[in-house]
Amino acid sequence: MLKQLLKQARPTESGFPAFPTRKLTSLLLLSGLSSMALVPIACADTAQVSQAGQPFAIAAGPLDQVLNVFARETGILLVIDAELTTGKTSEGLHGHFDLRAGLDRILRGTQLQAIGQANGSYMLKRTQTVGQAAAKEETLPAVEVKANRTRESVTELPAAYAGGQVASGARIGMLGNRDFMDTPFNITSYTAQTIRDQQATSLVDVVANDPAVRVTTNGLTSAAGQGDGFMIRGFRTYSSDVLFDGVAGIAMINTFPVEALERVEIMKGPSAMLSGMGQRGGVGGTINVVPKRASEEDLNRLSFSYQSDRHYGAHVDLSRRFGDLKQWGVRFNGIYRDGDTAVDGQSREFSVATLGLDYRGENLRTSLDLGYQNTSTQAPTGAGGFSLFNISTLKAPQAEKQISQDWEYAKNKGQYVLFKAEYDIADDWTVYGAVGANWNKYQWLASDLFVFNNAGDALAQYYYFPGYNDRKSAQAGIRGQFSTGPVKHQLDFQLSKLWQENGYSFGNEYGYGYGFLTQLTNIYNSASINKPSLAGFSSSAPKTNTMELPTIALSDTLSMLDNRLSLILGVRHQQVKTNGYDLVSGARLQHYDESAVTPSVALVVRPLEKLSLYASYIEGLSQGPTASAGTINQDTLFPPIKSKQAETGIKLDLGRLAMSASVFQIEQPSGIRVSNGLSSVYRMAGEQRNRGLELNVFGELSSGVRILGGAAWTEAKLTHTENGVADGNHAPGVPRKQANLGLEWDPLLMQGLTLSGRIVATGRQYLDTANQMRTAGWSRLDVGARYKTTSWNRPLVLRANIENLFGRDYWSSTVDGNWLIQGLPRTVMLSATVDF
Incomplete structure (x- = not known):
């Protein structure tokens, strides 16, 4: 019957499949009932409700x-x-x-x-x-209170919102955790419950819930140097820009094990004042991952998982608190997955160990996070995807079909450590600090494909690319509150610095790594060749460049009228220092030292308790470009680029259902090559202007029915292009329309059973500034079911999810001009989680 349903799914003219919804719902319900009818009834698995209620x-x-x-x-x-x-x-x-x-x-x-x-x-x-209670009360011994209740930190996580899929707030950079109704930006914080229920294994899986975010690369299946890549509000954000517990430079640069996370928080728009400039200066938004901390109750949780084709995994999650007031906490997560993926010939091994320690005293609170990660992918999907030349449209190949060679691989290994502390020096004043580091090494033997006709004929360029990326980060500050008449102030002063050192190998024949082999192939029918020899190639990369990002920032939140009116003012001074080194001698060839000031102002008005209106202005900061080869100012380094965003919005919290709408405009300068007769010069003259509308909804429609999703409309225009030839054209890689709709339903006829479905739809994208090449729009359907019960008096949760149910082949995104990224194939995921 499932096979018949799949055949009935045919693309419509709009690019969206016509799903046989009634038959599909009946099939899911029948399947769930028949397979689980003999399992004991239960109510839910273990999770904790915040003390805030x-x-x-x-x-x-x-x-x-x-x-x-x-x-x-x-x-x-x-x-x-x-x-x-x-x-x-x-x-x-x-x-x-x-x-x-x-x-x-x-x-x-x-x-x-x-x-x-x-x-x-x-x-x-x-x-x-x-009578029994009275008798017992008479015999109870006196209890002596030995300590005061520990003070709650301002960094305590906001409670989960109704339905548990998202939180009621998120961390907003140096402003700390704030309720989403009091935040003058579009934010969403996905919870550990969502990660578990959707069987997410990377950030790519989590952000698939967000209508304003699309994935550009998947660090688990590709050899891409940027690892997980995202497009937020039409601008790229790299995994190296992901914050770890609010601190830059700590998260893994390839991908991150989301099973070890408590929250994945997304703030749309630039955030230079709030978080500083990232390693690669993401403009469209900021992603912050929050590690798990020890829970109030002891936890012993074990999960076993399966993904198609034959990919198996295990995850252990252990939590303990110690001390008379449970001041000390320990949280350990261990993950191991190995086997074949849904792509023919591709396999992946993934091992992770994380340890989170914390102390919650009356005035002192500290945490220490340690992590190790090792990823090895055989026959990855390539580095940048597929590059097109003079092709208006190109049909996507079958997603499950192998295109890369069996001997291609991508290996990434990394460790991180982060120590944080905060101390209350007075009732309303706290000093805080953080210090951490991250070390990554990688080796890729992979290919880029350059497609030159609609038949899929391509030139494959193979390369060997070893390298490393080491980062250190430090942060210190003081925050407090005071009043001036009827106005309350929340002040935060912060110093921070990020150090980074990169090393990678260049080859003479190819720009990225040792380019040593080319081959004619076809993306629809790839030819196999023998593995080339790597004799004479060093696996150790020399130091190529360094970067230092010292900052100083100050913010003040002014609240009045019983917090119904809030004005947020902030400013950050950012320095950008970079050095480039000769690959052979190690001598410094380039030096760059520039700085910029990025202000921000925002207003939040709460005319009603359930209604919030806001307006904000904030800037982003990115490292300046380098003049391209062939220009008269070749290799000239330009000052940091400022991006400017204005946003206004409305938020409505109905108690169990929340909705928001926001409109924004982001302007980002860009460099262009300007011809001067026989020569050309590279200068900052172009601009990309993105204007958009975003709608979000989350919570419960009714008891047992949860919703998560929204829609985004973006008009990304090019202005000030060379000689104005592309002025008014749509920016490459930015869909005009994106939409997500996820629903969960707990049928009353069977307690403990949940059925879920999610539709992800994306409009067409242009690949070039002339708007001559484009991709078709696409949509996919994901479905799932879970059952919560007990086994030997232990909580047990069984989960089943299918991503891309109808097996659509599509181009998921475009990056860096004419590069195409292929969507993932149909993937079946099963898991069983037991608490013991």
Whole structure:
């Protein structure tokens, strides 16, 4: 039946497949019921509700039904004995409650109580009679309070929003964690629950939920030097620009193990004032990954996974807290995956170990994160994708078909360490600091393909590319609050610095690595050749360049009228120092030392508690370009590039459903080559101007129905091009339309079962500034099901997901002009997670 459904999916003229929705829904439901009918009923897997509580709107009704809804919304495992709940009702639950308070309110008047178990689950038991309670109270010993409650850090994570898929806030650079309603930018923070339920294995999988973000490269399957690559608001963001717990230069540059993360936070737009300039100066947005910390309750979690074709994995997640007030925390994550992927001939091995330690004292809070990662991909999908020459359109090859050679590989190994501390020097003032480092080594034996006709004929250029990337990062500051009359101030002063050293090998015949072999091939029917000899090629790369990024920043958030009006002012001074070195002698050939000031101003107005209006201006900063070869000022380094963004928006929080709309304009200068008769000069004269509208929605449509998605419309225009020949044309690689819609449904006829679906759609993209080459629009459907139950009184979650259900072949994105990136094939994912 599934095969028949797949055949019925045919592309429409709009580029979107006509999905047989009714048959598909029936098939998923029938499959779930038939395969899980004999599994014991349960309510949810273990997850924690923040101490700050979360909103509830559970209607009154039979006690067991109310408890089931509560368990589903909080993510706890609640073991219910039908004999205890039969005939009992509950008044429901309305308002903000933490986990314990919510359970107590639901059970009020039922003579039942919920008792926490060692494995993190809860079990219903009868309460004691009044006489028993009184007798026990008389014999209770006196309790002496030995310490005050530890002060909560301003960096504590915001609580999960209703439905648990996203958080109610995110870290906004040096402003710290802020509720999304009080943030003058478009932000989304995806939770660990979303990562688990979607079986995400990299940042690429997580950002697929966001309508304003598209993936340019996948660091797990390609040999691309930038690793995971993203297009946010029409501008590229690289994995090297990803922040780790708010600090630059710590995250892995290839890809990151999201199973070890608590949150993946995305802020759209430039962020130079908030976070400083990144290694490669991402303009469209900033991604911050938040590592897991030890939970309040002990956790022993083991997961086993499978991905098509024959890719198996295991993940262990252990958490402990120690001390009389549980001040000390330890969190360990170990991940290992190996086997064949859904692409023919491709295999991947991935091993990760992370350790998070933290201390929560009354005035002092510290954390230490350590990580190791090793990735090896055989027959990767290439470095930059496919480069086109004078081809208006090109059909995408079959995604599961092997194009690269069996002997091609991409190997990446890295480690990181980050220590952070903050100390309360007074009731309202805290000093803080961070220091960390990241070391990466890589070796790629891979190819680039240059396609020159619609038949798919291409020139394959093979290269050997060893290199390394070492980074160090430091941060120090002071933050506090005070009042001037009716105005409250939140001040933050920060110093930071990022050091980086790169090394890689150049070849005489090819610009990237040792180019030593070319071959005519075809992307639809690739020819095999023997592995070339690497004799005489060194696997150690010399130092090629260094970069230092020292900054100083100051921000002030002014709040008044009971926080209904907030004005955020900030400024950062950024220096950019780079050096280039001779590959043979090691002598310094180039030196660059420039600086720039990037201000920001934002206003947030809360006329109603559920309504937020905002407007903001912020700038981005990128390293200046180098004059291209053949110009009279060849190799000239230009000052840092400032990008400017103006944004305004509206946000609505209905308690269990949130919506937002934002409009923005980003202007980024660019360099162009200007002809002067017989010669040409490279100068900063061009500009790309992106204007857009973004809509976002998340939360619960109703009890048991969750939504996550939105839409983005972007008009990316070129201005001030050479002689004006491309003025008004659409910028390459920027789709006009993008949309995501994800739904989850918990059918009442089977407690513990969840069905999910997600549609990802992207409009066409131009490949060149003349707008002569373009790709077709595409869409894909992802589906999933999960079942939460118990096994031997242990919480068990079974998950099944299929990405690209109908196996569409498409070009997912374009980068750097005429380079095409191929979409991934249909991929089946299965997993079982047990807490023990």
